[in-house]
Amino acid sequence: MPGASDPAEAGSGRTVTACLLIIGNEILSGRTQDKNTAFLGQGLNELGVRLMEVRVIPDVEQVIVDTLNEVRRRFDYVFTTGGIGPTHDDITADCVARAFGLPLIVNPEARRILEAHYPPGQLTEARLRMARTPEGADLIENPVSKAPGFQVENVFVMAGIPAVMQAMFASLKHRLVGGKPLRSRTVMVELGESFVAEGLAAVQDSHPDVEIGSYPFNRDGTFGTRLVLRSTEEHSLESAATALDALILSLGIEGVWEKTEESPEKV
Amino acid sequence: MPGASDPAEAGSGRTVTACLLIIGNEILSGRTQDKNTAFLGQGLNELGVRLMEVRVIPDVEQVIVDTLNEVRRRFDYVFTTGGIGPTHDDITADCVARAFGLPLIVNPEARRILEAHYPPGQLTEARLRMARTPEGADLIENPVSKAPGFQVENVFVMAGIPAVMQAMFASLKHRLVGGKPLRSRTVMVELGESFVAEGLAAVQDSHPDVEIGSYPFNRDGTFGTRLVLRSTEEHSLESAATALDALILSLGIEGVWEKTEESPEKV
Numbered sequence: 001m002p003g004a005s006d007p008a009e010a011g012s013g014r015t016v017t018a019c020l021l022i023i024g025n026e027i028l029s030g031r032t033q034d035k036n037t038a039f040l041g042q043g044l045n046e047l048g049v050r051l052m053e054v055r056v057i058p059d060v061e062q063v064i065v066d067t068l069n070e071v072r073r074r075f076d077y078v079f080t081t082g083g084i085g086p087t088h089d090d091i092t093a094d095c096v097a098r099a100f101g102l103p104l105i106v107n108p109e110a111r112r113i114l115e116a117h118y119p120p121g122q123l124t125e126a127r128l129r130m131a132r133t134p135e136g137a138d139l140i141e142n143p144v145s146k147a148p149g150f151q152v153e154n155v156f157v158m159a160g161i162p163a164v165m166q167a168m169f170a171s172l173k174h175r176l177v178g179g180k181p182l183r184s185r186t187v188m189v190e191l192g193e194s195f196v197a198e199g200l201a202a203v204q205d206s207h208p209d210v211e212i213g214s215y216p217f218n219r220d221g222t223f224g225t226r227l228v229l230r231s232t233e234e235h236s237l238e239s240a241a242t243a244l245d246a247l248i249l250s251l252g253i254e255g256v257w258e259k260t261e262e263s264p265e266k267v
Numbered sequence: 268m269p270g271a272s273d274p275a276e277a278g279s280g281r282t283v284t285a286c287l288l289i290i291g292n293e294i295l296s297g298r299t300q301d302k303n304t305a306f307l308g309q310g311l312n313e314l315g316v317r318l319m320e321v322r323v324i325p326d327v328e329q330v331i332v333d334t335l336n337e338v339r340r341r342f343d344y345v346f347t348t349g350g351i352g353p354t355h356d357d358i359t360a361d362c363v364a365r366a367f368g369l370p371l372i373v374n375p376e377a378r379r380i381l382e383a384h385y386p387p388g389q390l391t392e393a394r395l396r397m398a399r400t401p402e403g404a405d406l407i408e409n410p411v412s413k414a415p416g417f418q419v420e421n422v423f424v425m426a427g428i429p430a431v432m433q434a435m436f437a438s439l440k441h442r443l444v445g446g447k448p449l450r451s452r453t454v455m456v457e458l459g460e461s462f463v464a465e466g467l468a469a470v471q472d473s474h475p476d477v478e479i480g481s482y483p484f485n486r487d488g489t490f491g492t493r494l495v496l497r498s499t500e501e502h503s504l505e506s507a508a509t510a511l512d513a514l515i516l517s518l519g520i521e522g523v524w525e526k527t528e529e530s531p532e533k534v
Contacts, residue, residue: 025478025480025497026480026495027304027321028304028321029308029451029497030305030310030312030318031308031495032305033305034304035300037297038297038298039297040297041295041296042296042297043297045297051295051296051297052295052325053322053324054295055322055323056320056321056322057319057320058319059478085461085483086460086461087460087461087463087467088467088471088479089471089478124461124465125465126461126464126465127461127464161484163485182296184296193354194352194394196354197353197355197391197393197396198393200354200355201354201355204356211326211356212356213292213326213356214354214355214357215293215299228298
């Protein structure tokens with residue numbers, strides 16, 4: 001696992017890494033289905049940033065602070081979702097301030113945004129909670145419901161509601177400096193994965209800079225396998241795809257390749 | 268965070284904890300949407316085991332080994348999903364063996380299960396990979412596609428495909444010893460959460476053994492909030508629900524309570 005360093009130094013070589021912290025009892029209890037992982041995994045890859053770990057943790061201050069302090073040192077970027085609303089269980093801002101040893105303040109700019117949003121006299125104590133950030137934080141615009149997210153160093157704090165999180169990600173992504181995006185090619189075969197396993201291992205051995213994944217599925221009683229090639233290097237991808245085609249042909253089956261223009265978004 | 272100890276000693280008092288490790292590049296890249304967290308969170312809670320953390324990690328041997336060794340000491344139970352198929356990228360069994368310092372063997376019982384399943388001569392080298400376990404592991408039956416999962420101490424290794432994972436969980440759950448299940452009551456109000464925030468904090472303060480969560484939603488342009496009370500103590504839940512009803516009445520709005528028979532499954 002590469003250690004964190006200045007992402008701005010990331011050139012074509014090193015993998016730029018990210019970790020997502022999903023903060024919320026409602027995900028752990030199974031009440032709410034997380035949808036932010038898939039969105040962020042894809043969105044980051046387009047920028048050449050690779051999501052290397054996701055952690056779902058409960059609304060417990062010490063757990064959040066300890067986890068933040070561990071992952072912000074291990075990954076280039078850390079994103080959090082959840083816990084920035086107006087209620088007592090929204091403690092993410094408090095935890096980020098504690099993790100960085102910064103005072104938690106009512107951010108003047110965030111306060112102005114909320115004052116402009118609510119009718120006069122309606123910016124209650126509870127709503128003002130949403131203007132709290134660690135001192136010196138940079139705000140992340142929220143075009144959906146106004147209450148902003150914020151950034152402290154390499155940590156980006158976003159809302160948990162997918163539509164708001166996605167809008168915040170659009171607002172912040174120009175701040176990220178990535179490496180080469182991973183590209184992928186995917187071929188689907190109507191055969192259980194054990195039939196292709198041996199040949200696939202050989203293709204993997206001869207293409208060390210391509211990650212080859214095998215994902216079985218069963219759709220309406222038909223067993224099939226989706227074979228995914230992933231690499232930052234287009235020529236390696238091309239060569240592995242050719243080898244895979246030869247393997248499929250040798251097995252006497254047909255492979256259906258997904259359109260490659262989909263690739264950068266779905267690795 | 269409670270440290271791991273013998274779950275069999277868990278009585279009514281201590282919280283019995285679990286961690287889920289989701290192993291797979293395809294979840295991190297956003298290609299596959301995880302569905303195992305919500306199922307396991309609910310299924311464990313019915314048994315009085317609380318899912319305290321989920322980690323999604325890549326198919327990288329050292330990362331899997333290190334993560335396993337960290338979480339198996341911190342939580343009473345650890346569940347893994349993914350990486351136990353027949354292909355080269357299925358390395359979970361290898362990693363569990365390494366984490367425990369055990370030899371990886373072809374498990375004789377698992378071999379018999381696979382021999383009985385495949386037509387004579389069809390148990391290829393690749394398929395035999397699915398019979399590999401750390402020495403001394405207890406198998407977890409797989410009624411869907413036969414290739415078993417396995418247990419080593421407090422670590423349960425399951426398939427990633429949701430239907431197979433769910434069947435394996437049904438096979439293993441009699442081995443788990445839980446505490447009291449968390450119960451919940453949920454009321455929905457058609458009001459943004461900032462309107463209830465202040466009163467809700469007061470209800471939380473007077474009910475320290477109830478966790479109160481507030482989850483805003485926006486459905487077809489209507490803003491609403493789902494307020495969730497969670498506790499292992501029925502009388503505390505009852506008392507908090509009464510206090511919440513009084514709060515809702517004082518705000519001049521209506522609250523719609525979800526049926527309580529749903530509660531143990533959906534906290």
